[in-house]
Amino acid sequence: MNRTEPVTLTNMCMIKNKDKILVLNRNDPVWPGITFPGGHVEAHESFHDSVVREIKEETGLTIKNPRLVGVKQFYDNNQHRYLVFFYIATEYTGKLQASSEGELTWLTKEELLYSPLAYNFDHDLPVYFDKNISEHLLDGERDELF
Template sequence: MQRVTNCILTVEDKVLMLQKPRRGWWVAPGGKMESGESVRDSVVREFFEETGIQLKDAKLRGIFTIVVEEKGKVIDEWMMLTFQATAYSGELLEQSPEGILAWQPLDAVTDLPMAPGDYHIFHHVLQSAELVYGTFTYTKDFQLIAYRLETDEQPAAKLQQDI
């Protein structure tokens, strides 16, 4: 199972986002963990590689399983660990090797094109201080089939939705 880390960097009323060229979707910068790498080292390294920015206070905010199904069978699966930070050092790259970087207004983030499950992730991280756990199930062309989110305070049954 592939492991991925990303970070939602919020500063004042903006969030740093990366627009990936493949689908034109906006994401939190991040990427694949390397073998033997710690989760924290991965998010700091990946964020720096994609943005030129060194995270200062990244805190784990979400642990997600992403499942891709075709005809009811799992064809791909990975784990994503989402962090949030509010402080950084360094200068933003003029050109990211992964796409277009832009500071987006917090209140406009969920209006941007992104993977359907990412709307739920951003909403939770930007609205709550709780760690969230979740599973997102997609078709192979990334249509959201179902998702389940839970926190220590809210069991999955209250946050689950089938699409």
């Protein structure tokens, strides 16, 4: 039995400033809408370093002490596992600056919940807001939180 498989590793980070949350309005035609900034983990890069780098690239901010709060997993169109590591950061430095990924906006949690979210992103949000949930699994008909 083979215990290895192709995997895509990514991250996403909710950056909080008091009662505001930084969101990215993605202009990607494959997955448009409101989400949190993040991106891919590069070869030989730690998960921590990847989220710090991606946030810097997409927002201009340097986050400090990002906290891993959960993970999402699903299978892509090639049937390869896709993992998204979810982080929260409350400490950062730098000047907010949008990238080619899309516009950045600070929203309250309530405003976020009523925004035009990226497909299925509403199913990810409980991992960020409920300390009893740490995993979002999408697999065929399964769409479960653990």
